[in-house]
Amino acid sequence: MKQPVRVAVTGAAGQICYSLLFRVANGEMFGKDQPVILQLLEITPALKVLEAVAMELNDCAFPLLHGIVPTDNAEVAFKDADYGLLVGAKPRGPGMERSDLLKDNGKIFSSLGKIIDKVASKNIKIVVVGNPANTNAYILSKNAPSINPRNITALTxxxxxxxxxxxxxxxxxxxxxxxxxxxxxxxxxxxxxxxxxxxxxxxxxxxxxxxxxxxxxxxxxxxxxxxxxxxxxxxxxxxxxxxxxxxxxxxxxxxxxxxxxxxxxxxxxxxxxxxxxxxxxxxxxxxxxxxxxxxxxxxxxxxxxxxxxxxxxxxxxxxxxxxxxx
Ligand code: NAD
Ligand code: LMR
CATH class of the missing domain: 3.90.110.10 (Lactate dehydrogenase/glycoside hydrolase, family 4, C-terminal)
Incomplete structure (x- = not known):
């Protein structure tokens, strides 16, 4: 069995993650021979829901799930992280363009970039999902100069x-x-x-x-x-x-x-x-x-x-x- 990898996931109590986390823990992302430790970040008011997500993950008894770290502290979530699934951000509503979210969501990615630069594995591979995903990934990269820009991607x-x-x-x-x-x-x-x-x-x-x-x-x-x-x-x-x-x-x-x-x-x-x-x-x-x-x-x-x-x-x-x- 391989050593577990640390997967930091933001917005972990939200809609996307309610589907995503279970599939990661089941080996669909990194392979059926790759254990994972999920390091789950949320904002403080969502910690109670995050606790419920962690309970349900545990109740699935996934053999590959070697640990869950629920937290509202980004430094804890990204500590030594090998992978980053950056979902946490506001979604748009009817009549909005994704770029309308830039004012609110851009800030999240500049501050996460600095934290990732400081505490994550230098080989972390990141996918930005929170919208507008491409520009958020760009902002993140500019704030994480020690991470190879090749390792920062966005979802299309x-x-x-x-x-x-x-x-x-x-x-x-x-x-x-x-x-x-x-x-x-x-x-x-x-x-x-x-x-x-x-x-x-x-x-x-x-x-x-x-x-x-x-x-x-x-x-x-x-x-x-x-x-x-x-x-x-x-x-x-x-x-x-x-x-x-x-x-x-x-x-x-x-x-x-x-x-x-x-x-x-x-x-x-x-x-x-x-x-x-x-x-x-x-x-x-x-x-x-x-x-x-x-x-x-x-x-x-x-x-x-x-x-x-x-x-x-x-x-x-x-x-x-x-x-x-x-
Ligand atoms: P959601 O509102 O259900 O969940 C987002 C979660 O992020 C919430 O639980 C919220 O508390 C949390 N959050 C907010 N700020 C945070 C922060 N600073 N740190 C950690 N967590 C934080 O939204 P969702 O449906 O899961 O969508 C999330 C994002 O993904 C949105 O921006 C949406 O537009 C985007 N999205 C992108 C794609 C794509 O293809 N790129 C597809 C679908 C959705
Ligand atoms: C999507 O493509 O479904 C997401 O980016 C959500 C949105 O705002 O369209």
Whole structure:
């Protein structure tokens, strides 16, 4: 049996974590041979609910769960943490854009960055989920200079999974038949769901779909606005599907992407595709041995490039509105 890894999770008494924590403790994120210690952070008024979550986790008798540390002290939660699942933040309500949350949520990530810099493992791998996820990850990274920026990512896997389902339905195929779909850019309505390189049962998706109007006018906006559609239907933002995407994101990062496929992760741009270096931008990536690699040199047409630039511009604007946090 491996040594347990320490997994710090913020917002642990919230909606997403009510699904996420049980799956991590059950071995779905890091593998069925990897014990975990969950270090759970909440704000003080939520500690009682957090206690109940810890009770339920214990009542599952998960063999891989080697300990739970519930706390309202971020230094305790991130002490020696090997992984950070940064969920704790305000969700948006109907009629809001995710960037409207920046004023409130940005502060959370600047202060967590400083604490992570001080107490976490220097190899900590982080996924930021709290919105606006890309810019929060950027703020965090700027406040944690001793952590390699490659280890600070944001979640666009939910958008990726949403796209897989929509495309499979249109193509009359199964989700598992689809490979090489891409989400470029920001986890926002400017994201670019791109089927140009996707394969459906090994065949080029654009020719299988054979409907450019559907791709541009139905598919892309449906995926990009799915978060708002769930809020309108549920009265609260997506939770179980978000948790599932966090599991997928970390699983693939740590244990590797499937052969012959890639996934979408928002990572520190290295300038690929002309995107400003350092922005946390969603790219197609493969993962091996715990490292992600951007798929470079894909041919992109002018329509997609224009959309990618719009999303870059939005990330630059979000960054510029919160310079005081960096
Ligand atoms: P929620 O309100 O149910 O839970 C958030 C929890 O965070 C609450 O329990 C709250 O007490 C806690 N919290 C607030 N400030 C904190 C802090 N400083 N430290 C620790 N905990 C803190 O919300 P939720 O539905 O779980 O969503 C959480 C975040 O995830 C929101 O910002 C939401 O918009 C975002 N989200 C992102 C994606 C994505 O794909 N990137 C998907 C879904 C939701
Ligand atoms: C989502 O995509 O479901 C989340 O980012 C929540 C939201 O505000 O849309």
């Amino acid at each position: 896997r939910l958008d990726h999974n949403r796209g897989l389902h929509q495309l499979a339905e249109k193509a009359g195929s199964k989700v598992a038949d689809i490979k090489k779909f891409i989400i470029w850019g920001n986890h926002s309505t400017t994201q670019v769901p791109d089927i140009t390189h996707a394969l459906v049962n090994g065949k080029a998706a654009p020719s299988v779909v054979n409907d450019q109007a559907w791709t541009r006018d139905t598919f892309m906006p449906t995926v990009a606005k799915r978060g708002a559609a769930v809020i309108a239907a549920r009265g609260a933002s997506s939770a179980a599907s978000a948790a599932n995407a966090v599991v997928d994101h970390m699983h693939d990062w740590v244990l590797g992407t499937a052969d012959g496929d890639w996934t979408s992760m928002a990572v520190a741009s290295d300038g690929s595709y002309g995107i400003e270096k350092g922005l946390i931008y969603s790219y197609p990536v493969t993962c091996k041995n715990g490292e992600w690699t951007i798929i470079t040199d894909l041919a992109t047409d002018d329509f997609i490039v224009g959309k990618m630039k719009e999303s870059e511009k939005e990330l630059q604007e979000e960054r510029d509105t919160c310079k005081e946090l960096m």
